[in-house]
Amino acid sequence: MANIEIQPGPLLSQIEYPDDLRKLSREQLNILCDELREYIIDMVSVYGGHFAANLGVIELTVALHYVFQTPYDQLVWDVGHQAYAHKILTGRRKVFHTNRRYGGISGFPRRSESIYDTFGVGHSSTSISAALGMAMAAKYAGDTQRQHIAVIGDGAMTAGLAFEAMNHAGVSDTNLLIILNDNCMSIDPNVGALKEYLTDITTSPTYNKLRQDLWRLLGKLPMSDISRELAAKIEAGLKGLLTRSSNLFEALGLRYFGPIDGHNVQKLVDTLTDLKQIPGPKLLHIITVKGKGYAPAEKDQTKWHAPGLFDKVNGEIQKKISPTPQPPKYQDVFGLTLLELAEQNDKIIGITPAMPSGSSLKFMMEKMPHRAFDVGICEQHAVTLSAGMATQGLKVYCTIYSSFMQRAYDQLIHDVAIQDLPVVFCLDRAGLVGEDGATHHGAYDLAYLRPIPNLIISAPMNEEEMRNLMYTAQLPHITHPFVIRYPRGEGVMPDWRKPFREVPIGKGRQIAEGKEVAILSIGHAGNFVTEASKMLLTEGIQPAHFDMRFLKPLDEELLHQVLQQFPIIVTVEDGSRIGGLGSAVAEFMALHGYHNQLRILGIPDRVVEHGKPAELHHECGYDAEGIAAAVRSLLQEKVMVSTSGSNC
The missing domain is CATH 3.40.50.970 (Thiamin diphosphate (ThDP)-binding fold, Pyr/PP domains)
Known part of the structure; x- marks a missing residue:
């Protein structure tokens, strides 16, 4: 993909790191939010990526980096697909066009990428546990000033891990702030009793207004221990009288604040500034709109979670156009x-x-x-x-x-x-x-x-x-x-609706006959073998191909036949080379005394980064070219061994 240069707005162009952001006046923050939102719309429309979730946290991201001294104060995102504004404001704007591209920056926070990414977050509901761990480590080190902030969506809050962490956080006496980003969405609309519970909070503002008025009044008075205790008792009385909604979080030992408008950057700055002064674990409940500022995304948030490339003017998402029927996903x-x-x-x-x-x-x-x-x-x-x-x-x-x-x-x-x-x-x-x-x-x-x-x-x-x-x-x-x-993405059969047939459990099938070399595959990667075989046939090499279909139980009868007939075996799987089909075949060979030459192709024993699937299959050596290369190499080794033996 050719790089299309997208220019940031005047304020955004001056910001490389949060220190630059903190030089802005409060009045400039609204303008910066508008520029940042427009920049993300431009970037994702051209290069793709997660969309609606990122538009929903623009104001929150700006306010967090404006109020807190990141990276000294530690910020954990949950889930990480909402961290685009965070990345742009923390030194990665100039390389943001490489987001999620092969060799480029990750679409999620990543510790090895930036000191501002305090915790790698690809799966949900980990932020409270991680941030609490950081806060407890700071307490252990005697650092009482450092703040720790976990931003968690209401969808991620449904997971048990989040409640386990809150249960511990409430008795931890740490500087932990949990920000509950409530937009009623994860990827699809949220479900369950917690959704209804949060709705009850957001639709019962009476208690929150009275509490704010109480604390505002008391804030004008000298705050002795007695007045603080009195304020807390009055607050508790109001809570019991007007709503039961905030009791869940406070019963876990977390001071609850909110809900507030998550798109009012001035209000967010004021609130976060106040919360910095309150010690102990606390929770701020903010209300946001996923897709905020881009009408099509606000209207259909699931569709615009990660829409692919689109025309930002008319909102038309690009679709593949093919003159022939295409395989389904x-x-x-x-x-x-x-x-x-x-x-x-x-x-x-x-x-x-x-x-x-x-x-x-x-x-x-x-x-x-x-x-x-x-x-x-x-x-x-x-x-x-x-x-x-x-x-x-x-x-x-x-x-x-x-x-x-x-x-x-x-x-x-x-x-x-x-x-x-x-x-x-x-x-x-x-x-x-x-x-x-x-x-x-x-x-x-x-x-x-x-x-x-x-x-x-x-x-x-x-x-x-x-x-x-x-x-x-x-x-x-x-x-x-x-x-x-089964894998992500398209298969190989446009005409896929065939009558149902029972598959014999633990039985593989032969796809192609051959000689000298047998390739055993499992799953969609068998299609790579088919392509590799076509390439090899043009060179006079004809490997046999067997689709195992089952890893467990293994087709032992088929394995005996293959191992007795073919001196060279190649296994292919879209999974770890350790522990999968190749390992199972190696164990079978050892158990039954076979000494065939075996090459295991699959995902290597290292972390594989992001990129298009075809790029990653090639990198890992089990695309069609990698399979063909492995067969050629094994045959060449056989020739060399044979030649060496005859010279002796």
Whole structure:
């Protein structure tokens, strides 16, 4: 992509770091917010990225860096996709056009990128725990002046980790400020009792106004210990009389302030300045609008979470135009197939932790709202909820992103696998996901799932195989937990709606015949093997190709045949080279005394950064070119060994 130079406004162009921001007058802050909002609109429209969430925190970001002495005062964002303004104001404006691009800056806060990024945040609900840890470390070091601020969305607040952290924070006696950014949205609209609870607070302003008036009055009087105690008692009385809403946070030991307008930068500056003077853990509740300042994004916040490239004038999002039918996204194949199966089987239930659009469970939720549920950002709860339903004879399809499933590993083992409950886990975004980078890559699921007893672990090579695996998983005789993992993005079959067929559990299939070299693949990466084979055929090399389909149980009969017939074996997977298909084949060879030459291709043992999936597959050496190169190398090694042996 060619770089298009986007000019910042006059004030923004003068700001490289927060020290520059603090030189502005309070009156200039509104102008800066307007310039910063326009700059982000320009940047994302041209280069892509997360959009609506960033527009919602412009004023908050400016106020935070204006009032607090960052990076000495430590700021943690939750979730990090709302940190674009933060990055622009902390030394990265001139390289912001590289955001989420291969070799460029990350789309999320990253400690190795800037001292202003105090904690890496790709998944939600970690900010309070992290900021509390920093605050406790400062207290331990005797630093009583340093402030610690966790900015957490109301969607992220639904996770158990956030409540665990607040429960501890309330008794910590630390300089911790939690800012609850309440916009009723995560990626999709928020759900659950906490949403209703926060709505009750925001629609019951009487108590908040009276409390502010009380403290304003007392602020004009000499504040002795007695008057402070009296003020606290009057405040508590007002609270009990007028509302129960703030009791949740204060019952946890957090002083509650708000709600206030999160788009009034002057009010934010005043409030944050006051809160700096109040010791101990506290929570400021602000109300914001996701997509603020860009009408289409305000109107449809889910659509504009990460819209891709768009025309900022007319709001038209660019779409791929092709003269021929294109393959669907795997997530849509999942969503539409699940709806189709649910229409045939009334025991099927759908569960997702806060990703109805991302996973495409939305199709079933729209048609069958009593059988498809968004449980909020609560992966652990989603898994155990599914297990509970399974004990009652329901067939639950729990759809979770591969990297998010890591957060529910204990529940997967203890609540599902040990009890051998037939929950179907559909792991979306498996493998290298692209521009979201290291925190979102589904690199480890094959490796972390394989040791767990009772699991069936599968990965489809294409849309038809995915449909058939989903169909197979709900059949009455399938009584074990069943995992289906698939990548982000498009598949390979425009004509994908084929009649359902049962897939034999633990059985692979041969895709192409060959000689000397056998390539064993699992999942979508098998399509890379097909491309590599075409390249090699032009050179007179004809590898055999086998789609294993199942990591567990392995097709041992097929492996015996392959290992007896082919001296050279290559395994290909869109997952960690350690612990996945390649490791399983190596273990099988060792167990049965095979000495074939083995090359394992997959994600290496290091953190892979962000970029387009094709760029990352190439970097990791298991795209078509990498597979072909590995086959050539192995054949050349065989020739060299043979030649060396004959010379002896």
